[in-house]
Amino acid sequence: MIELRSPQALADYRQRLRVAADPQQRRIRVCDGTGCRALGSRKVLACLQETLREAGLADEIEVIPTGCPGFCELGPLITIDPEGIAYNKVSVDDVPAIVAKTITKGEIIDGLVFVDPVTEQIIIHDNELPFYTKQMRRVLELNGEIDPTNFEDYIAHSGYDALSKALWEMTPEQVIEEVDQSGLRGRGGAGFPTGLKWRFCRESPGDVKYIICNADEGDPGAFMDRSILEGNPHSVVEGTIVGAYAMNATQGYVYIRNEYPLAVQNLTIALKQAREHGLLGRDILGSGFDFDINIRIGSGAFVCGEETALMASIEGRIGEPQPRPPYPAQSGLWGKPTNINNVKTWANIPLVIRKGSDWFASVGTDKSKGTMIFSLVGKIRNTGLVEVPMGISLGELIYDIGGGIPGGKEFKAAQIGGPSGGCIPKEHLDVTIDYESLIELGAIMGSGGLVVADEDTCMVDLARYFLNFTQEESCGKCVPCRIGTRAMLETLERICAGRGREGDIEYLIEIGQEVKRSSLCALGGTAPNPVLTTIRYFRDEYEAHIYDKRCPAKVCKGLITYEIITELCTGCTICARNCPVSAISGEKGQPHVIDPESCTRCGVCRSLCNFDAIAVH
Amino acid sequence: MDFEPSELAETIEKNGEGASLISVLEEIQARYRYLPQAAMVLVSERFGVPLSQVYSVATFYHSFSLTPRGKHTISVCTGTACHVRGAVQVLNRLETTLGVQPNETTLDRQFTLQTVNCLGCCALGPVVVLDSEYEGQVTTRKVDKLLKRAMRQAGGDQ
Numbered sequence: 188m189i190e191l192r193s194p195q196a197l198a199d200y201r202q203r204l205r206v207a208a209d210p211q212q213r214r215i216r217v218c219d220g221t222g223c224r225a226l227g228s229r230k231v232l233a234c235l236q237e238t239l240r241e242a243g244l245a246d247e248i249e250v251i252p253t254g255c256p257g258f259c260e261l262g263p264l265i266t267i268d269p270e271g272i273a274y275n276k277v278s279v280d281d282v283p284a285i286v287a288k289t290i291t292k293g294e295i296i297d298g299l300v301f302v303d304p305v306t307e308q309i310i311i312h313d314n315e316l317p318f319y320t321k322q323m324r325r326v327l328e329l330n331g332e333i334d335p336t337n338f339e340d341y342i343a344h345s346g347y348d349a350l351s352k353a354l355w356e357m358t359p360e361q362v363i364e365e366v367d368q369s370g371l372r373g374r375g376g377a378g379f380p381t382g383l384k385w386r387f388c389r390e391s392p393g394d395v396k397y398i399i400c401n402a403d404e405g406d407p408g409a410f411m412d413r414s415i416l417e418g419n420p421h422s423v424v425e426g427t428i429v430g431a432y433a434m435n436a437t438q439g440y441v442y443i444r445n446e447y448p449l450a451v452q453n454l455t456i457a458l459k460q461a462r463e464h465g466l467l468g469r470d471i472l473g474s475g476f477d478f479d480i481n482i483r484i485g486s487g488a489f490v491c492g493e494e495t496a497l498m499a500s501i502e503g504r505i506g507e508p509q510p511r512p513p514y515p516a517q518s519g520l521w522g523k524p525t526n527i528n529n530v531k532t533w534a535n536i537p538l539v540i541r542k543g544s545d546w547f548a549s550v551g552t553d554k555s556k557g558t559m560i561f562s563l564v565g566k567i568r569n570t571g572l573v574e575v576p577m578g579i580s581l582g583e584l585i586y587d588i589g590g591g592i593p594g595g596k597e598f599k600a601a602q603i604g605g606p607s608g609g610c611i612p613k614e615h616l617d618v619t620i621d622y623e624s625l626i627e628l629g630a631i632m633g634s635g636g637l638v639v640a641d642e643d644t645c646m647v648d649l650a651r652y653f654l655n656f657t658q659e660e661s662c663g664k665c666v667p668c669r670i671g672t673r674a675m676l677e678t679l680e681r682i683c684a685g686r687g688r689e690g691d692i693e694y695l696i697e698i699g700q701e702v703k704r705s706s707l708c709a710l711g712g713t714a715p716n717p718v719l720t721t722i723r724y725f726r727d728e729y730e731a732h733i734y735d736k737r738c739p740a741k742v743c744k745g746l747i748t749y750e751i752i753t754e755l756c757t758g759c760t761i762c763a764r765n766c767p768v769s770a771i772s773g774e775k776g777q778p779h780v781i782d783p784e785s786c787t788r789c790g791v792c793r794s795l796c797n798f799d800a801i802a803v804h
Numbered sequence: 805m806d807f808e809p810s811e812l813a814e815t816i817e818k819n820g821e822g823a824s825l826i827s828v829l830e831e832i833q834a835r836y837r838y839l840p841q842a843a844m845v846l847v848s849e850r851f852g853v854p855l856s857q858v859y860s861v862a863t864f865y866h867s868f869s870l871t872p873r874g875k876h877t878i879s880v881c882t883g884t885a886c887h888v889r890g891a892v893q894v895l896n897r898l899e900t901t902l903g904v905q906p907n908e909t910t911l912d913r914q915f916t917l918q919t920v921n922c923l924g925c926c927a928l929g930p931v932v933v934l935d936s937e938y939e940g941q942v943t944t945r946k947v948d949k950l951l952k953r954a955m956r957q958a959g960g961d962q
Binding site for chain 1: 824825826827829830857860861864865866867868882883884885887888889890892893896897900920921922923924925926927928929931936938939940943944945
């Protein structure tokens with residue numbers, strides 16, 4: 188074990204690793220993120236190692252498990268170096284051919300390379316995939332490149348260089364100045380200037396100060412924090428130590444969701460490695476600065492993403508938010524000055540320090556600098572994680588990178604910012620993505636979840652979905668959030684059930700504005716956004732539900748009926764056998780019928796029918 | 805598994821001075837798959853906090869349960885991406901087949917069905933997790949297969 192007790196020791200260590208590395212080394216990178224694992228990447232990885240061993244190639248060819256490169260739609264993903272041959276949807280059955288053809292002879296296997304669905308062009312190398320070429324990968328650069336559990340990999344890629352620079356070449360004030368100059372704003376959603384937040388904490392009187400990394404990524408539809416912690420945990424650790432030095436904190440916490448076991452595992456490994464190498468703990472890098480980081484696992488409460496609730500949870504209490512002021516910078520964890528930033532904010536810090544604020548601010552808009560990471564999900568062709576410069580248009584994001592809407596369907600809206608955000612309709616596809624423009628349209632940047640809705644998505648149902656979420660997750664402390672969101676949810680449920688009344692829309696707007704205005708924390712303060720923006724842009728859908736008793740997208744159970752198309756039904760009986768309420772009858776070989784009275788519109792019959800014989804009206 | 809007070813002392817010991825109430829409860833939950841009342845009383849005594857406070861923590865966070873949970877947990881992700889891709893149908897199917905609602909356990913104590921807000925593998929929605937095994941792009945058919953396999957395994961365990 189090498190203890191790094193001076194900048195020179197770190198530089199020498201890095202130099203040795205770089206000299207030893209052979210850029211022409213044949214190696215296979217296998218995505219080992221949660222997404223690809225769910226699709227079977229672990230089996231592929233094990234099978235590759237086994238097949239290479241049998242072929243006597245195990246010593247020559249490295250198989251590296253990496254973090255998520257982002258293109259989850261096509262997982263399991265593997266990349267073969269040095270050429271960078273990208274294979275997708277790889278299964279165990281493909282492995283023998285990969286070893287026999289590509290590894291041994293350098294031949295490309297047709298069925299595994301990417302074919303552009305629009306141009307039908309075959310794309311072999313990972314750096315030529317349109318999904319990646321339009322992105323600007325800074326924070327995510329090493330995701331998919333390095334083995335997140337290999338300390339040497341991170342060091343060889345300039346890891347802890349920023350920490351060394353901060354500790355030995357900069358004063359804490361200079362570090363804060365650099366962060367301030369970069370224009371970096373909090374990536375957790377609210378977009379507060381990071382440098383300013385740091386300065387508040389530094390200038391706050393007190394000899395004990397705390398640093399927190401908020402990894403309680405609760406927004407459904409967002410998974411970038413998970414991906415960074417899984418794929419490049421050292422970047423977050425390094426950023427946090429730099430912040431601790433700047434604010435003179437001695438103890439840090441990473442508060443992470445218990446739904447993210449792999450992220451916890453990889454972060455735990457990273458912290459241990461940093462400690463063993465003298466980069467965390469006492470006398471970091473020989474500078475005399477002491478700081479350590481502990482992990483706290485969340486126990487499943489969305490409200491704990493709110494900073495004051497999160498700190499209550501670390502203290503072992505229930506996650507109820509507190510009124511602000513006092514702000515955490517004045518009185519936070521155990522009453523001490525505390526700084527709390529999101530995973531992505533911390534992961535940006537090593538880049539700001541190493542490459543400088545000018546470099547960082549060279550992309551983006553006037554007020555929103557740098558890049559932003561989005562998770563593209565829902566009705567979009569290229570589902571996955573993307574990093575783009577601030578100021579890109581929504582249309583570019585959805586069509587050029589996301590590949591548009593699958594199945595020839597039409598784009599309806601993009602829901603940005605999760606349960607706190609709002610939806611942006613087709614008319615505003617040219618909006619530039621930055622903090623201010625999104626707020627103007629009623630949405631927020633949020634943590635970067637971007638859910639695409641197409642013509643089959645009911646906007647009233649989507650609003651109901653989000654409100655159901657926030658209502659369930661409301662901690663119950665303040666009245667506007669506890670009762671206001673319930674009143675709104677009941678109204679939306681009534682509308683979706685076909686019992687909407689005149690005045691419901693106005694009622695939702697009135698109560699929504701009141702909940703926003705008077706709730707204690709951001710959960711209630713933003714909960715009405717999905718409802719208010721869907722009313723703003725899709726009022727006609729609400730009216731169709733309320734006045735015409737019709738769900739245009741054919742989603743709301745109270746407003747649809749299922750029917751078997753006699754001409755298409757073959758009488759296979761699969762629907763009748765599987766109907767949970769026995770609402771389907773008919774003789775074998777004869778067309779079946781659904782009894783609308785007992786049908787609960789669960790949709791099981793439609794999902795099982797092999798002949799598309801079940802229609803929804 | 806029956807609650808064993810001496811094990812609790814060990815757990816608290818292991819977490820050291822200044823152990824967090826939540827992390828100790830998490831360990832108890834992981835060990836017994838619920839928080840036995842006797843354990844909560846002991847925790848309250850050891851930590852010197854009122855039982856009401858232990859109860860409030862235990863009922864505030866989703867990952868704690870006051871009733872015994874099944875040997876296996878089936879989680880259906882109902883995050884936004886899974887929702888728009890048909891998680892509701894998948895959940896319906898599991899409810900009917902297992903005969904339980906979310907957060908309920910089958911009579912034989914084998915399976916607990918639960919929903920989870922987002923697992924962060926939105927690209928693969930709808931997602932179902934059986935214990936720690938993720939299953940992506942789940943359809944009604946895939947659910948049936950998954951359950952069959954799980955039940956076979958559960959049968960083998962007994």
